[in-house]
Amino acid sequence: MRRAAFILIFAAGCTGCDHAPGEDAASPAAQRSAADVRDSSLTKPERDAVRQQIDRVWLFDPGMPDLDKMRVVVVVDLNRDGSVQSAGIESPPENASSNWKMFAESCIRAVEKSSPLRMPAGKPYEAWKRMILVFDAKEMFRQ
Amino acid sequence: MRAESSGQRRVTHPHPGPLPLRGRGGYQAGVGRGRSFVLPMLLLMISLFTLAASPARAELRIDITKGNPQPLPIAVSDFFGAQVGADIAGVVSNDLASSGLFAPIDKAAFIQTPESLQALPRFADWRVINAQALVTGNVQAQADGRLRVEFRLWDVLAENQMAGLALTAPADNWRRIAHRIADAIYSRLTGEDGYFDSRIVYVAESGPTTNRVKRLAIMDQDGWNHKFLTSGQDLVLTPRFSPSTQEITYLSFTGNRPRVHLLNLETGQQEVLGDFPGMTFAPRFSPDGNRVVMSLAKDGNTDIYVMDLRTRQATRLTNDPAIDTSPCYSPDASRIVFNSDRGGSQQIYTMNADGGNVQRISHGEGKYGTPVWSPRGDLVAFTRIAGGTFYIGVMHPDGSGERMLAQGYLVEGPTWAPNGRVISFFRQDSGGAPTRLYSIDLTGYNERQLQTPQDASDPAWSPLIP
Numbered sequence: 386m387r388r389a390a391f392i393l394i395f396a397a398g399c400t401g402c403d404h405a406p407g408e409d410a411a412s413p414a415a416q417r418s419a420a421d422v423r424d425s426s427l428t429k430p431e432r433d434a435v436r437q438q439i440d441r442v443w444l445f446d447p448g449m450p451d452l453d454k455m456r457v458v459v460v461v462d463l464n465r466d467g468s469v470q471s472a473g474i475e476s477p478p479e480n481a482s483s484n485w486k487m488f489a490e491s492c493i494r495a496v497e498k499s500s501p502l503r504m505p506a507g508k509p510y511e512a513w514k515r516m517i518l519v520f521d522a523k524e525m526f527r528q
Numbered sequence: 529m530r531a532e533s534s535g536q537r538r539v540t541h542p543h544p545g546p547l548p549l550r551g552r553g554g555y556q557a558g559v560g561r562g563r564s565f566v567l568p569m570l571l572l573m574i575s576l577f578t579l580a581a582s583p584a585r586a587e588l589r590i591d592i593t594k595g596n597p598q599p600l601p602i603a604v605s606d607f608f609g610a611q612v613g614a615d616i617a618g619v620v621s622n623d624l625a626s627s628g629l630f631a632p633i634d635k636a637a638f639i640q641t642p643e644s645l646q647a648l649p650r651f652a653d654w655r656v657i658n659a660q661a662l663v664t665g666n667v668q669a670q671a672d673g674r675l676r677v678e679f680r681l682w683d684v685l686a687e688n689q690m691a692g693l694a695l696t697a698p699a700d701n702w703r704r705i706a707h708r709i710a711d712a713i714y715s716r717l718t719g720e721d722g723y724f725d726s727r728i729v730y731v732a733e734s735g736p737t738t739n740r741v742k743r744l745a746i747m748d749q750d751g752w753n754h755k756f757l758t759s760g761q762d763l764v765l766t767p768r769f770s771p772s773t774q775e776i777t778y779l780s781f782t783g784n785r786p787r788v789h790l791l792n793l794e795t796g797q798q799e800v801l802g803d804f805p806g807m808t809f810a811p812r813f814s815p816d817g818n819r820v821v822m823s824l825a826k827d828g829n830t831d832i833y834v835m836d837l838r839t840r841q842a843t844r845l846t847n848d849p850a851i852d853t854s855p856c857y858s859p860d861a862s863r864i865v866f867n868s869d870r871g872g873s874q875q876i877y878t879m880n881a882d883g884g885n886v887q888r889i890s891h892g893e894g895k896y897g898t899p900v901w902s903p904r905g906d907l908v909a910f911t912r913i914a915g916g917t918f919y920i921g922v923m924h925p926d927g928s929g930e931r932m933l934a935q936g937y938l939v940e941g942p943t944w945a946p947n948g949r950v951i952s953f954f955r956q957d958s959g960g961a962p963t964r965l966y967s968i969d970l971t972g973y974n975e976r977q978l979q980t981p982q983d984a985s986d987p988a989w990s991p992l993i994p
Contacts, residue, residue, distance in 0.1 A: 440592060440594045442596075444596050445597060494660055498685060517590070
């Protein structure tokens with residue numbers, strides 16, 4: 386429902402879009418820009434290197450009830466030196482359990498603890514200034 | 529003991545001067561570094577919208593799937609103001625460490641002093657020693673002889689206060705104050721109730737095997753404040769706490785005659801619940817404390833009965849030629865778990881509280897016994913004997929998810945901590961080794977011995993002390 390509301394706002398005004406007024410998002414200029422970013426995006430080894438820095442400091446409670454169902458998405462904005470400018474939970478459930486909240490806090494702590502992150506030197510700041518981190522505990526039970 | 533806390537939920541900046549004590553529930557949807565770290569969710573969502581609306585900006589998405597099931601590094605500073613402040617901090621630290629979820633940092637590494645912490649923590653000083661949470665406090669001796677103890681729990685990385693509490697109690701109750709503080713910290717950082725302000729009653733054993741003296745004893749969950757409740761003249765067995773009151777039932781043999789006793793720990797009042805013909809086993813309270821369920825041997829057959837403590841009227845719940853024993857209510861009192869050999873070997877069954885709808889829930893090799901329903905209702909703990917080895921295990925009430933937590937030559941008698949995260953049991957190694965009490969958490973990794981002055985068996989964990 387919340388996402389739908391934002392989509393509605395986008396359709397009405399598109400405030401904050403990068404492309405110029407009147408320029409369609411699917412225009413050739415916009416498509417070229419997207420292709421440029423794809424070229425500069427992080428490779429798998431580069432993403433793995435970032436992942437390891439956060440994996441290493443993420444401490445969680447292994448006895449937490451329903452741990453195998455826990456999944457939290459954290460949106461992280463980074464400064465140019467790799468330090469964390471801000472971190473927040475994306476779309477927390479309206480009736481989140483106390484266990485989910487504690488799990489989410491452990492994810493935020495991991496992000497804070499990992500700061501400053503060592504980001505790939507050869508990649509432009511625009512390619513990694515915002516990260517979407519998906520903390521998924523159920524994957525641990527599959528390994 | 530009196531407690532004060534406020535329910536304020538979110539603070540973005542620690543403010544100078546006297547700080548309000550804040551209660552639990554400091555969950556934050558967003559935290560950032562740069563002194564204005566907490567992002568309102570609305571702003572976050574708007575920024576996400578902006579991101580989604582821009583085709584020219586890449587989204588770096590990374591899955592984090594390999595965390596560390598390691599304890600959280602926590603610094604517990606001595607409480608400022610009186611000598612007992614250091615003692616309180618020590619008990620809090622030991623409680624948290626015993627849970628296996630926290631790793632208290634050695635005080636020798638602390639940079640900031642308890643006195644200077646009365647203003648505000650210098651968070652950089654705590655980050656440098658790898659603390660992620662910090663506990664501070666102060667103690668004031670009041671004119672009436674009581675202690676007023678304040679504590680605060682800080683998030684070192686986000687630089688804000690997560691919880692706070694003020695407790696006032698008689699000075700000789702300082703250990704209970706410390707346990708209450710540890711419970712508040714545990715609750716804030718795990719999202720579950722604590723269990724440190726609780727006690728364990730058990731059977732203390734001494735003397736040769738042929739003339740064993742078995743006395744009822746009680747202690748705090750950390751082994752302190754130990755005392756014997758019976759003289760040892762009569763043999764005692766199977767003490768069980770009421771889930772709702774500070775009362776226990778136990779079985780006492782006077783001249784080989786079993787009697788079910790009720791003992792109120794607050795008043796010391798003791799009464800005989802019943803003088804039943806035949807043999808009586810394993811009396812246990814209902815969740816509301818108004819009934820006791822037990823097994824009785826009558827005419828060569830052992831079945832399960834429930835007794836109303838007000839009317840003293842007993843009702844038969846099972847009627848099977850097999851041996852039915854060890855009944856235990858579910859926390860909502862709708863079901864009872866028990867063990868029976870009605871299927872050929874001793875296994876665990878559940879039934880409705882009126883005795884109907886009997887279902888077998890254990891199906892593994894060997895024998896199962898002493899089932900105990902978790903206070904959370906999600907698990908049943910049990911003893912299993914298979915291949916000559918004893919196990920302490922848990923399974924869901926429908927029999928699924930069975931797993932073993934501890935094993936040994938003899939491990940038996942599980943009892944749940946009031947929050948359903950930890951189990952106590954007794955263990956004896958081969959060769960006539962001493963019998964000792966242990967605790968283990970649900971991960972099976974954090975097993976610890978509980979200190980008792982003598983051999984110990986058959987523990988029963990109390991609810992949280994009111």
